[in-house]
Amino acid sequence: MRELDPLEIDVLVLGGGAAGLMAASVLADEGKSVAVVSRSATATALSTGCISFVRSDVFRERGAKVDLETLAHSVHPFSDLFDGASSTLEEIILDMSAFLVRALVDEGLEMSADVFTYHRLLTNLGTSYNCSLAPLHTAAGELDELERSDLVFLGFRGHPDLDPDLAAHIVSSDRRLKSPSSHWAKLKTFKGRTELTVTEAAEILRSEAAKEEVAKVISDLSEENVAVPPLFRLAHFEKGMRWLRKATGRNVFELVTPLSLPGQRLQEGLEKHAASEGCILLQDRELTGLRFEGNRVVEATVVSRTREQRMRFNALIVASGDVIGGGLSLEGLEVRDPLSAFKVGKVKKSRVGVRGIELKALETVETGLLAGNDTRLISKEGVHMQNAFGAGSVLAGFSYPTGVGLGGSLITAWVAARTAKEVA
Amino acid sequence: MLTASPGCIECGRCARACPVTTLRGFEDFPGPRTLAVDAPRFGKELSSLRSDLEKCTTCWRCEDVCPSRIPLVDLILDARRELYSLEGLPSGHRRILENIDAYQRAVTPAKERGPVVKASAAKLLYFPGCIAEERLPAIRSSTTAMLSSSGHEFRFAEGWSCCGAPLEKIGDQRRLQKVKEENLKAFDGYETLVTSCPGCLTQFVRSYKIDALHTLEFLKESVSPVKLQFRSSKTRLRVALQQPCHLARTIGPHAIDYSYQLLQRVPGLKLVEIDEPSRCCGGGGGVVAGHPDIALSLAQAKVRSALDAKADIIVAPCPFCVTNLGRAGGLPVQDLVEFLASHMSDRK
Numbered sequence: 001m002r003e004l005d006p007l008e009i010d011v012l013v014l015g016g017g018a019a020g021l022m023a024a025s026v027l028a029d030e031g032k033s034v035a036v037v038s039r040s041a042t043a044t045a046l047s048t049g050c051i052s053f054v055r056s057d058v059f060r061e062r063g064a065k066v067d068l069e070t071l072a073h074s075v076h077p078f079s080d081l082f083d084g085a086s087s088t089l090e091e092i093i094l095d096m097s098a099f100l101v102r103a104l105v106d107e108g109l110e111m112s113a114d115v116f117t118y119h120r121l122l123t124n125l126g127t128s129y130n131c132s133l134a135p136l137h138t139a140a141g142e143l144d145e146l147e148r149s150d151l152v153f154l155g156f157r158g159h160p161d162l163d164p165d166l167a168a169h170i171v172s173s174d175r176r177l178k179s180p181s182s183h184w185a186k187l188k189t190f191k192g193r194t195e196l197t198v199t200e201a202a203e204i205l206r207s208e209a210a211k212e213e214v215a216k217v218i219s220d221l222s223e224e225n226v227a228v229p230p231l232f233r234l235a236h237f238e239k240g241m242r243w244l245r246k247a248t249g250r251n252v253f254e255l256v257t258p259l260s261l262p263g264q265r266l267q268e269g270l271e272k273h274a275a276s277e278g279c280i281l282l283q284d285r286e287l288t289g290l291r292f293e294g295n296r297v298v299e300a301t302v303v304s305r306t307r308e309q310r311m312r313f314n315a316l317i318v319a320s321g322d323v324i325g326g327g328l329s330l331e332g333l334e335v336r337d338p339l340s341a342f343k344v345g346k347v348k349k350s351r352v353g354v355r356g357i358e359l360k361a362l363e364t365v366e367t368g369l370l371a372g373n374d375t376r377l378i379s380k381e382g383v384h385m386q387n388a389f390g391a392g393s394v395l396a397g398f399s400y401p402t403g404v405g406l407g408g409s410l411i412t413a414w415v416a417a418r419t420a421k422e423v424a
Numbered sequence: 425m426l427t428a429s430p431g432c433i434e435c436g437r438c439a440r441a442c443p444v445t446t447l448r449g450f451e452d453f454p455g456p457r458t459l460a461v462d463a464p465r466f467g468k469e470l471s472s473l474r475s476d477l478e479k480c481t482t483c484w485r486c487e488d489v490c491p492s493r494i495p496l497v498d499l500i501l502d503a504r505r506e507l508y509s510l511e512g513l514p515s516g517h518r519r520i521l522e523n524i525d526a527y528q529r530a531v532t533p534a535k536e537r538g539p540v541v542k543a544s545a546a547k548l549l550y551f552p553g554c555i556a557e558e559r560l561p562a563i564r565s566s567t568t569a570m571l572s573s574s575g576h577e578f579r580f581a582e583g584w585s586c587c588g589a590p591l592e593k594i595g596d597q598r599r600l601q602k603v604k605e606e607n608l609k610a611f612d613g614y615e616t617l618v619t620s621c622p623g624c625l626t627q628f629v630r631s632y633k634i635d636a637l638h639t640l641e642f643l644k645e646s647v648s649p650v651k652l653q654f655r656s657s658k659t660r661l662r663v664a665l666q667q668p669c670h671l672a673r674t675i676g677p678h679a680i681d682y683s684y685q686l687l688q689r690v691p692g693l694k695l696v697e698i699d700e701p702s703r704c705c706g707g708g709g710g711v712v713a714g715h716p717d718i719a720l721s722l723a724q725a726k727v728r729s730a731l732d733a734k735a736d737i738i739v740a741p742c743p744f745c746v747t748n749l750g751r752a753g754g755l756p757v758q759d760l761v762e763f764l765a766s767h768m769s770d771r772k
Contacts, residue, residue: 002635004678005645040488040489040491041489195449284488303676304676304678304679305674305675305677306635306676
């Protein structure tokens with residue numbers, strides 16, 4: 001295989017999802033040279049784009065507010081991981097969130113900025129969804145507020161993300177809400193097409209004519225709160241939603257929707273931020289080799305389809321996603337070489353049981369790369385690596401759903417980056 | 425006999441990513457999974473799927489997004505090989521075979537020949553490929569001009585044939601083997617093989633097992649920027665890069681990075697990002713010859729995206745993209761190397 005010119009950087013990050021990009025941005029912000037190697041779609045892009053730091057069962061009481069200490073100790077399994085770390089988990093969550101919210105605002109994605117506010121939101125299926133950080137235009141659909149005035153689910157014929165009748169039906173089984181109504185709109189700008197993809201729909205909705213038409217539909221409705229599916233991509237999201245709210249005078253909000261634009265927006269925002277911090281983003285590459293020297297990893301071999309490239313670095317951050325899948329596996333059933341050079345195992349104990357998950361499945365999702373409490377990875381031989389760190393759901397116990405999805409990924413990435421800074 | 429491939433989790437990502445399925449709908453093209461996984465699994469009569477199999481542009485997007493990494497494109501090509509027979513072959517495909525038999529080219533030869541380069545013992549071999557040789561001679565002349573002005577001695581392979589990429593897509597094993605043998609003989613003595621065409625390049629790398637290079641890889645890696653100086657684009661051109669499938673997804677994304685880096689060296693031009701720049705233009709897989717209406721609608725969608733991005737010109741490092749996007753009309757389209765050559769500075 002032909003070789004490309006070797007790359008020398010301070011830090012190599014494997015994986016370009018939320019964890020990898022967060023770690024990369026933090027380190028680039030500290031003046032390190034960083035390359036991010038990634039392949040294919042990330043779980044972040046498939047996510048709801050909302051971030052949680054706490055498990056929902058902590059909030060059984062409606063409208064409960066929590067202090068950070070309760071919040072931290074309810075988080076599984078972070079509390080264990082950070083015993084003995086220099087910062088408390090509380091500090092980590094606050095600092096990381098502040099960094100994240102600033103980073104996303106820079107790229108045009110405004111988030112509800114207060115980690116103390118625990119959002120109860122609605123999904124596009126009409127079920128409720130709890131999270132700590134959400135885009136502003138999603139957080140505008142706070143369930144507690146919706147209980148006070150009337151709500152309509154607005155679907156668009158041909159748009160795949162919302163069946164308003166189904167959502168309204170599911171919500172009506174929740175006695176707390178007034179019976180919401182549903183409305184199907186037929187947009188002329190969709191030209192009678194019955195099966196648009198979300199990206200196609202977003203492409204059409206960019207135009208002024210399409211936005212005017214949507215605004216007209218909303219204005220003709222009588223309800224105060226209007227729940228819509230994801231309509232805009234990142235570049236048009238803030239402007240588009242603001243305009244719709246202003247033009248109609250209604251509380252137009254986006255339903256929490258996985259496998260759609262919200263996850264893609266978060267992914268794109270994080271990517272754009274990492275790039276603006278000077279990170280080299282090498283997409284569609286594959287790691288094929290790692291070279292170890294004692295307790296350090298010193299070189300990686302990365303393949304760009306038909307060309308090999310050697311990358312030398314001072315620190316390595318492994319943020320490559322689930323090692324053994326919890327339903328979102330992107331790598332089949334085996335631990336991929338050369339990551340198998342690190343020790344794979346299960347987290348020692350579960351503090352919180354996960355309801356509704358089979359024991360066997362739980363065991364699987366608790367499996368991952370083992371790390372010390374500062375996210376330093378452990379080699380297969382049991383050596384604590386000096387300059388290799390794990391971040392995100394590649395770590396044992398952080399795979400969704402025993403972790404808390406993006407929240408857990410981002411927190412571990414923050415800690416990995418802070419520690420890696422010292423050796424890079 | 426084709427075998428069912430294990431590991432399909434039926435997530436449907438291949439179909440959602442397929443440019444033909446998403447543009448034309450399932451009725452027109454059932455998508456990669458149906459053709460490559462389900463059909464063999466359920467013992468479906470392959471022959472009934474022949475026309476559908478011909479509609480795949482082999483853009484490799486499906487394989488790229490497949491979480492189980494099923495070699496969908498190779499499975500589709502296997503099926504085409506299995507089904508190959510002259511009978512029932514689309515007329516466009518039949519013409520390709522006739523041209524190769526008659527002229528060693530996938531297309532009929534141009535009436536006027538490009539400048540002849542003297543035979544030499546140079547170790548650098550330039551393979552323009554059928555389209556640059558016979559249809560878009562400016563690619564060939566731009567490339568030779570850039571190689572010469574940067575001080576690289578090169579030669580053409582005497583008596584070269586079509587690389588065989590179209591034959592592989594049609595499924596004709598016998599001719600494929602023949603052109604491969606002819607070329608290996610013609611290439612004798614080379615050290616580095618450079619080509620203008622991602623289709624040829626993919627064929628050389630995957631089938632010939634030759635570590636060939638696209639011209640732009642060679643320009644980026646082996647020509648000093650001092651010898652490759654560009655003058656300013658006077659009109660502040662807005663340039664959209666189409667990322668050819670057979671560079672981005674078979675040769676490697678580094679080639680796309682190189683394309684942007686080379687374009688960024690031209691002062692005064694503005695690179696504009698089109699929606700999904702690596703989405704297939706429709707020019708590959710034998711679809712232009714077999715199902716021209718599909719190839720055209722993909723090209724039209726691409727040109728629309730470029731117009732949306734207010735591009736003045738689409739640039740692609742691929743003769744097939746240039747030809748097929750040109751069919752859609754609406755915007756000028758130029759090969760990347762040709763575009764760069766036209767912006768070369770006279771100062772050395």
